[in-house]
Amino acid sequence: MTTQHTTGHTTGQTTGISGAEIRLEEVVKRYPGQKTAAVESLSLTIPAGEIVMFVGPSGCGKTTSLKMINRLIEPTSGTILIDGEDVRKSSADELRRKIGYVIQGGSLFPHMTVAKNIAIVPKMLGWDASRVKGRVDDLLDLVGLDPSRYRDRYPRELSGGQQQRVGVARGLAADPPVILMDEPFGAVDPITRQRLQDELLSIQRELRKTIVCVTHDIDEAIKLGDRIVILREGGHIAQYDTPEVVLASPADDFVSDFVGSGSTLKQLSLARVNEVDLRETVTARIGEPTADAVQRAEAAGERSVIVLDDRDRPRGWPWLRQLKGDRIVEPTEDLVTVDERSTLNDALDTMLTSSHGAAVVTGDRDRYIGIVTFDTVTDHMRLLEDRAVEERAHEQAAGERA
C-alpha cells in the first residue's frame, strides 16, 4: 500500500513521515450573538507526523478549533496553514484530499455498503473504479477487517467497533497528510475502545500522518498523544507539551486538577508495553497436529500455547487440556491482545479479562511478539513507586536545606 503522500509537499519525505505541519496563527471564532469568543486567539504549531490531542472541559472550544482546520467552521479571523499553505486558498477538493475527517461512531451512510462508504472521497476526486476498489480493500485490511467478509455489508450489519474502524478507513481513504478526529472512540465499550486506540497507534506507526484528535478523556490523550493541548475556556492554551511533561510538571492548578493526581496508575499510562521485558512462550500454527504442539509445550514446561495464523497473528491461547481432544490446532474466538505500544494500564485491563494472568502482545499488522505478565507490570509499578518515594525524599531534603 502507498504510505507516502504524493501530492507535492515535501515534509519528511526522507523520514517516512507522510503528514504535514499545521499552524494556527491567532485564530479567533466568535459565533453570531456570542458575547465572548468561543476561541479567542489560538496560536499553535502541530508538527508533521505527530498525534496531537486536544483536551479540556466541556465548551472550551475543542471542536470549534478542530473544525476550523478543515473549514467546516470558518474562523472569524486569523490564519491556518497546512504545510505552509493557507487553508482559505484551497478549494473544497483540495481540502478533502489534504484532510481526512473521522467522528464518533464513524457516521457512516446507512444506505451505502462499507466499500461505498469508504470510497466516497476517492470517487469525488475522480479516481477510476479499479484504483478505488484496490484502495478500499487495502484500507479494510489496514483497519483489521477482512475485505471479502466486510466490503459488501451495510453499517447496520457491523458492531460499533467495526463501524468505527470503517470510519477510520474512510478518513484515510484519499491518503491525506492530515487527519482530524472528533471523539473518535467515544461511542464504544472500554475494551473495544482500547483496541481501536491500539490499532490507531499501529496504523500511525506505519503511516506517520499528522493527526489532531479531540477527546474528553485525559487517559486517552496521554496514551495516544505525542503532545497534548490542554485548553481552558475561550480556547486558551493552559499547556501544550508531551504527556510526560504534562504529568510530571503541570503548568498550573488548572492543569493539575484536569490531569488528576500523578498516581502510580496514571504513571502506568505513560509506560508502554514495549518498555518492559516480554516473555516468550510456545506457539502453535493453525492446522498443525495438536500432538506436536502439546509435546513442544510440555517439553518447555508450559501449560498453554498461543495459536498463530499464517500471518503470525495470534488467534487463540488454549490450555493444553483444552487442546487434547482435537486432532489439529484450531483458532479460538475470544483472544484479546494488546499492541506493543499500548500502555501498561491497558495491558493490566486486558489481563483482568484473561485467565492466564498475562496478555498477548502484538506488533505491526497484529503480528505476535510475546506476552506481558502480571508480575512484570507489578514489578514496574513497584519501581515507579520507589522512584517517586526517592524523589519526594530528595525534594524534602532540598527544602530543609533551603
Ligand SMILES: Nc1ncnc2c1ncn2[C@@H]1O[C@H](COP(=O)(O)OP(=O)(O)OP(=O)(O)O)[C@@H](O)[C@H]1O
Ligand atoms: N454553532 C454555534 N453557535 C453558537 N455557539 C456555539 C456554536 N457551537 C459552539 N458554540 C459555543 O462555543 C463554545 C465552544 O464550543 P465547542 O463545541 O468548540 O466546545 P468543546 O470544547 O468541543 O465542547 P464539548 O467538549 O462539550 O464538545 C461553547 O460555549 C459553545 O456553546
